[in-house]
Amino acid sequence: MTVNAKDKAKMVVVEGSFATAHAVKTARPQVISAYPITPQTHIVEDLSQMIADAEIPNCEYINVEAEFSAISALIGASAAGARTYSATTSQGLYLMHEALFNAAGMRLPIVMTVVNRAVSAPINIWNDQQDSISQRDAGWIQIYAEDTQEAADLVLQAYKIAEDKEIMLPVMVCMDGFLLSHVYDPVVLMDQAEADRYLPPFKPENYLDPKNPKSFGTFADPASYTEFRYDIERAMKKALVKIEEASKEFGDITGRYHGGLVEGYCLDDAEVVIVSMGSVLGSIKEVVDEYRARGEKIGVLKVRSFRPFPGEAVAKALSGAKAVAVVDKSISLGRYEGILFTEIKASLYNTDVKVPITGYIVGLGGRDIRAEHIKEIIEETKAVRDSGKITVESRINEIREELL
Amino acid sequence: MKITYGAVCAPGTAMENKTGGWRTFMPVFDYSKCIRCGICETVCPDMSIKEDKSTANEKGKCLYKANYDYCKGCGICANECPKDVITMTLEEK
Amino acid sequence: MSEPFNLLTPGHNGCAGCCDALAAKYVLMGAGPDCIIVNPTGCLEVMTTPFPRTAWNVPWIHSLFENGGAVASGVEAALKATGRKGNTKIIGIGGDGSTMDIGIGALSGAFERGHDITYVCVDNEAYMNTGVQRSSGTPIGASTTTSPAGRASFGNNTNKKDMPAIMAAHGSPYVATTSIGFANDMIRKVKKATDTVGPCYIHAHAPCPTGWGFDSSKTVEIAKLAVECCLWPLYEMEYGEVTAVKKVKDPIPVEDYLKTQSRFKHLFKMEGGDKEIELIQQVADRNIAKYGLNK
Numbered sequence: 023m024t025v026n027a028k029d030k031a032k033m034v035v036v037e038g039s040f041a042t043a044h045a046v047k048t049a050r051p052q053v054i055s056a057y058p059i060t061p062q063t064h065i066v067e068d069l070s071q072m073i074a075d076a077e078i079p080n081c082e083y084i085n086v087e088a089e090f091s092a093i094s095a096l097i098g099a100s101a102a103g104a105r106t107y108s109a110t111t112s113q114g115l116y117l118m119h120e121a122l123f124n125a126a127g128m129r130l131p132i133v134m135t136v137v138n139r140a141v142s143a144p145i146n147i148w149n150d151q152q153d154s155i156s157q158r159d160a161g162w163i164q165i166y167a168e169d170t171q172e173a174a175d176l177v178l179q180a181y182k183i184a185e186d187k188e189i190m191l192p193v194m195v196c197m198d199g200f201l202l203s204h205v206y207d208p209v210v211l212m213d214q215a216e217a218d219r220y221l222p223p224f225k226p227e228n229y230l231d232p233k234n235p236k237s238f239g240t241f242a243d244p245a246s247y248t249e250f251r252y253d254i255e256r257a258m259k260k261a262l263v264k265i266e267e268a269s270k271e272f273g274d275i276t277g278r279y280h281g282g283l284v285e286g287y288c289l290d291d292a293e294v295v296i297v298s299m300g301s302v303l304g305s306i307k308e309v310v311d312e313y314r315a316r317g318e319k320i321g322v323l324k325v326r327s328f329r330p331f332p333g334e335a336v337a338k339a340l341s342g343a344k345a346v347a348v349v350d351k352s353i354s355l356g357r358y359e360g361i362l363f364t365e366i367k368a369s370l371y372n373t374d375v376k377v378p379i380t381g382y383i384v385g386l387g388g389r390d391i392r393a394e395h396i397k398e399i400i401e402e403t404k405a406v407r408d409s410g411k412i413t414v415e416s417r418i419n420e421i422r423e424e425l426l
Numbered sequence: 427m428k429i430t431y432g433a434v435c436a437p438g439t440a441m442e443n444k445t446g447g448w449r450t451f452m453p454v455f456d457y458s459k460c461i462r463c464g465i466c467e468t469v470c471p472d473m474s475i476k477e478d479k480s481t482a483n484e485k486g487k488c489l490y491k492a493n494y495d496y497c498k499g500c501g502i503c504a505n506e507c508p509k510d511v512i513t514m515t516l517e518e519k
Numbered sequence: 520m521s522e523p524f525n526l527l528t529p530g531h532n533g534c535a536g537c538c539d540a541l542a543a544k545y546v547l548m549g550a551g552p553d554c555i556i557v558n559p560t561g562c563l564e565v566m567t568t569p570f571p572r573t574a575w576n577v578p579w580i581h582s583l584f585e586n587g588g589a590v591a592s593g594v595e596a597a598l599k600a601t602g603r604k605g606n607t608k609i610i611g612i613g614g615d616g617s618t619m620d621i622g623i624g625a626l627s628g629a630f631e632r633g634h635d636i637t638y639v640c641v642d643n644e645a646y647m648n649t650g651v652q653r654s655s656g657t658p659i660g661a662s663t664t665t666s667p668a669g670r671a672s673f674g675n676n677t678n679k680k681d682m683p684a685i686m687a688a689h690g691s692p693y694v695a696t697t698s699i700g701f702a703n704d705m706i707r708k709v710k711k712a713t714d715t716v717g718p719c720y721i722h723a724h725a726p727c728p729t730g731w732g733f734d735s736s737k738t739v740e741i742a743k744l745a746v747e748c749c750l751w752p753l754y755e756m757e758y759g760e761v762t763a764v765k766k767v768k769d770p771i772p773v774e775d776y777l778k779t780q781s782r783f784k785h786l787f788k789m790e791g792g793d794k795e796i797e798l799i800q801q802v803a804d805r806n807i808a809k810y811g812l813n814k
Contacts, residue, residue, distance in 0.1 A: 052600035053593060082596035086589065087628030094586035094625065098557065098593030101580050104600050106593075124583050128432035190431055228434045230578040230594060232553045232607055237435040237573035239581035241565060249429045433570045440530035440567065440574035448535065468702045469739050471540035473529045496529035500536035500728075501736025514736070 029277060033208040038170035038197070041209045042109075042135055043068035045174040047078050048217035049133075049181050051107040052224075053099035055084045055092040060147045061199040062111040062137040069107075089114035093121040093132070100130040101238050103229030105181065108132075111199060112139035112153040119157065125192050126161025126254060128239055131184030131224075132192040133177065138300070138351075139199040140387040148388020149199040151300060151351040155328065155361045161254045163193040163261055164329040166299040170207040172280040173197035175272060178212065181221055182268040188260050190226075196328075198301040198351075200388065210278065220275050258330040265327050283332035284339055285324040288314055292321025294403045295340060298349040299325045299362060302384070302391055306349065309396040320400060325362065333369035340370065345407035346379040347399050353383050359416045378406050381416035395419055445472065449499025451514040453492050459509040462487035466503035466512065472496050475503055526552055531574035532566040536735030538725035538742075539563040539614070541699040542641040545723075546612060549709025550637075552577060554608040555594055559587035559622060561614040562648040563641065587611045587618070588626035591636045604635075608713040611638040615656030616646040619682050630689035630718040637712045637719045640682060643727040651730040655680040658750070659802065660795045661782045663730075668785035673795045678802060686720035687759045693719040694756040699726075700742025704753065704765070711755075724751045732781025744776040749803040752810045767812045773800045 036044075043065050046054075054073075056066035073083045082099075086092045089110055096106040110118065115136055125132055136154040140146040154164060163183060167173035173195060180193040197203060228236055242250055266282035273279030287307055289295065296306050303324050313320040323339050325332070340346055348367075350360020357364065363381030370379065382399050385391045399419065406412055453466075453475075462483070467475045467490050474497040477488040492503075504512035526547040533540040539562045547554075556579040558564045564581045567574040582590045591611045598604040613622060618640040626638060645663045646652040653666040657675045662668040666675040687694045693715045697705035705723060712719035726741040728734065733741060745751040746765070750773060753765035774796060777783040786792040807813055 053596045055593070080600050080602070082600045084592060084596055084632065086592070087631070088624060090586060091589035091592070091625045091628050094582060094589035095593030095596065097582050097586075098580065098590035098595075099597035099600075100593075102555070102594045102597035102601075103603075104597035106597075120583060121586065128582070130432070228431065230555045230580060231603075232555065232578055235437045235552075235576055235578040237437065237568050237575050237579040237581075238432060240433045240435050240568035240570040240573060241581075242429075242433055242570045246427070246429055246570060250433060253429060253431075427571045430571075435568065435571055435573040437573060437576045438525075438528050439572040440528050442572055443530040443532070445530060445532075469541070471533060471535075471537045471544070471738070472531070473525075473527060473544065493529065498535035498735075500738075501734070502536055502739055505736040506739050 029210050032210045034211060035206050035208050036211070037064060038173060038202045038205050038207060039064035040068050041170050041174035041211060042177060042197070043072065045177040045212040046107050047072050048212045048214045049178055049221060050105065051078065051081055052104035053082050053084065053096065053106045055086050055095045055108045057086050057089050057092045057110070057114060059089070059111045059114040061139060061203045062109045062135070064203060065109040065135060065137070089117040090121060093118040093125065096132045097121065097125050097128065097130060100132050101128065101230055103226055105224040106132050107134070109135040109137065111137045112141050115153045115157065116141065122157055122160040122162060127250065129190040130192060131190055133180040133184055133195065134192065135177065135195045135197060137199045137203045138196055146387040149201050150386045150388065151196070152353070154194055154196045155352045158329055161191060162329065163191055164196060165193070165265065165327050166196045166325070167202065168280070168301060168303045168324060170202050170205065171209045171278065173202055174209065174212060175278055175280060178217055178221055179268045179272050183261060183264050185224055186264055187227070189257050189264055191254065191257050191261065196300070201301045216275050220272060261330050262332060281324060281326050283327045283335045285326060286339055287322040287324065289321040289323060289339060291319050292342070293319040293344040294400060294407055295321045295323050295343040295346045296349060296400065297323040297325060297346060297362070297366060299328065300351065302349060302351065305391060305393065306396055309393050309400065313400065331365055331369065336366055337370055337373045337375045340377055341375050343377050345403045346377050347403040348379065348381045349399065350381060350383050351385045353386065353418070363416060378410065378412050380406060380412055380414065382419040383417070384419045386418070444495045445498055446495045449497060449517060451499040451501060452494065452497065452517045453503055453512045454515045456511055456513070457489055460489055460511045461509055462489060463508065464490065465506050465508065466490050469502045469506045471500065471502065472498055526576045528574045528576060530572070532569065534729050534735065536728045536738045538643055538699055538727050538738055539566070539641050541738065542639070542723045542725050543612060545699065545702055545705045546610060546639050546709050547577065549706040550608050550610055550713045553606055554610055554713070557587055557591040557594060557609065557611040559613040559617040560584040561617055563612060563614070565648055584617050585621035586625050587613045587622050588629035588638065591638070592629045592632065592634045595634045595636055609636045610713065611636060613640060614647065615640060615642040615644060616654040619655045619680050627689065630686060630691055634718055635716050637709070637721065639709070639721040639723055641723050641725050643725045643730060645730055647727055647730045659799055660786050662785060663782070668789070673789065673792065674785065683720065683722050683756065687756050689718065690758065691720055692717045692758060696722045696724070696751070696753050698724040698742045698746050698751060698753060700739050700746060701753065708755065733779055737779065741776070741779055744771070744779065747771050748773045748776040749806045749812050750776060750799070752806045752812055754810055761810065764810050764812065766814065770803065770807060770813055773803050
């Protein structure tokens with residue numbers, strides 16, 4: 023995302039986590055729950071300092087004793103009518119697993135930043151996207167940030183989407199751990215006046231109130247359970263539109279637009295397209311710039327919304343390509359495929375877009391993704407374009423054989 | 427019925443469920459022995475014994491009547507009544 | 520006397536003689552209509568809220584099984600942040616399984632943080648809703664489906680976890696044990712707990728006709744026997760000190776209580792069962808000594 027000239031003067035160099043925490047502050051949260059886990063902790067630490075300095079009025083900050091309680095406290099708070107926020111990672115997100123489904127099923131518009139980290143075992147604190155992507159069935163909207171500016175800006179957009187009366191679903195803002203959370207980047211900090219213009223106060227229709235007593239979280243027998251689940255699916259469909267609207271409106275107010283459901287880069291005449299999510303896109307785009315300078319028709323597709331999955335938008339974006347490679351930072355064990363790859367492959371299967379598509383799993387457990395790795399992927403995909411044949415459909419890109 | 431966001435329910439709707447059909451025995455009151463202590467109302471798990479305000483004496487104490495739409499015939503009222511006012515009687519249907 | 524009963528309506532699906540229904544009724548009578556109930560998964564939750572019907576005339580939320588303490592913390596925080604706290608009482612009501620086992624972490628966190636909530640444990644001494652499995656509230660000698668009496672077993676062989684002591688250790692200003700056999704005492708204690716600022720804990724003994732094996736008419740009677748044989752002492756604690764005790768002038772032998780329930784009937788039939796009953800009597804005797812019940 024290129025920055026407007028006038029915004030350059032407003033830029034400050036801060037840690038990615040601070041930019042996100044600052045954005046949360048401007049969203050006027052009312053209940054924040056916090057539990058430490060690397061590499062998310064700086065976000066909740068920054069928020070707690072802001073609270074200690076009385077910078078966030080009318081906000082309760084709860085130091086819970088486990089991530090399960092972090093999300094559960096937000097379930098109670100959101101049902102009681104408060105705007106809520108938390109941040110977590112990997113093992114903490116997994117501890118919340120049951121409650122994630124519960125929050126979505128109860129249609130509570132909780133917003134949570136997931137700072138992506140690899141999952142145990144073996145224990146590893148560095149970045150990959152396994153944690154949030156493996157919660158894809160929970161009913162949460164998931165949007166993946168490419169850089170620290172987007173990760174911060176997404177907080178405001180997340181509330182806009184979540185609290186929409188036709189949506190009322192919780193939203194995960196996903197940002198790569200360390201690569202985005204701990205890096206010091208020049209960003210434009212969210213302006214409070216712009217935030218207030220963009221995001222109205224939270225006014226839910228149903229909330230716990232002795233003057234208007236209602237029961238939340240009743241049980242549904244086989245006669246109605248299906249319809250409740252289907253209703254979430256309907257909301258996801260509406261979210262496909264709302265995510266684009268929210269992003270565009272944010273761009274209109276702040277001048278910063280990060281894309282809608284997907285975003286193309288040098289895509290129009292691209293014959294070879296590399297698809298990915300998150301911070302690795304920055305590296306991929308730099309390598310593609312080199313190819314483009316030599317006149318080669320390589321392009322990039324950024325997937326921004328993972329849930330709801332933008333199948334139509336992806337198919338449209340890839341319709342002109344002759345070979346596609348999906349770069350994943352996750353793996354579904356037993357399938358030997360990255361999860362974004364599987365979903366893209368599946369969403370193209372019954373369409374007219376019949377392009378050979380291969381998958382590469384990179385960066386697991388925070389392993390460095392080098393320019394030469396990306397070049398390797400592009401060269402192999404060029405070979406697929408030229409031959410029309412796939413030799414290896416999916417693999418981990420760079421296995422250190424000497425360790426096995 | 428229509429589903430709601432998160433299965434939220436309006437209050438007191440359980441009263442549509444007339445649980446009186448569950449019982450085999452029903453409480454029958456012999457008010458001649460009743461001392462209007464109210465224990466039967468207190469111990470009913472189904473909130474199915476209520477004061478009958480039309481029977482209030484000069485001190486405002488009333489007799490108690492069962493709500494047979496909901497009474498499940500558990501018999502706690504009969505068991506706890508200090509004056510054996512209530513007899514659990516096989517209900518003829 | 521009649522008004523507060525409307526806070527829980529008839530038409531719920533509790534068994535005839537249900538102890539949870541009585542416990543909820545007395546909690547609401549003590550708390551009044553200005554409350555919000557947080558109810559983890561269990562008999563009470565399931566029997567009162569089959570969509571689209573609810574028996575609750577107060578705001579009520581059920582989330583999961585083990586997060587009652589955390590959800591209550593969040594509700595309290597939300598009311599404070601949105602300026603709506605007023606005198607509204609936030610009350611968690613959970614069974615022994617959800618309070619003492621799976622939910623103890625979340626409850627401990629809530630109490631340690633000092634949220635202004637009252638938590639009531641409705642203790643029917645097993646996981647009743649799933650079919651009478653053993654919990655840390657199950658007493659010595661009780662036969663449950665996962666601690667059954669058998670040729671090589673007298674049933675559950677551990678004593679009840681002393682949950683009131685654990686919650687008092689968190690610095691709670693008010694902790695009390697209650698019994699659904701003593702309605703006025705329970706209502707008074709719930710009112711005191713909900714009127715006290717800070718995290719307060721009520722442990723309510725609740726005999727379950729279905730799970731313990733007795734006629735539905737005996738729920739209140741058996742609750743009284745538990746107190747009269749001193750297996751369930753009624754006391755109040757403020758900041759960890761016992762400040763009031765319900766005396767039992769002439770404690771009855773534990774047998775008089777045990778023989779009323781089929782979950783203990785094996786103790787009266789098996790060889791060596793009398794030794795088990797002696798162990799149970801020792802539990803009662805320790806309570807008498809510790810709380811000065813018969814002084």
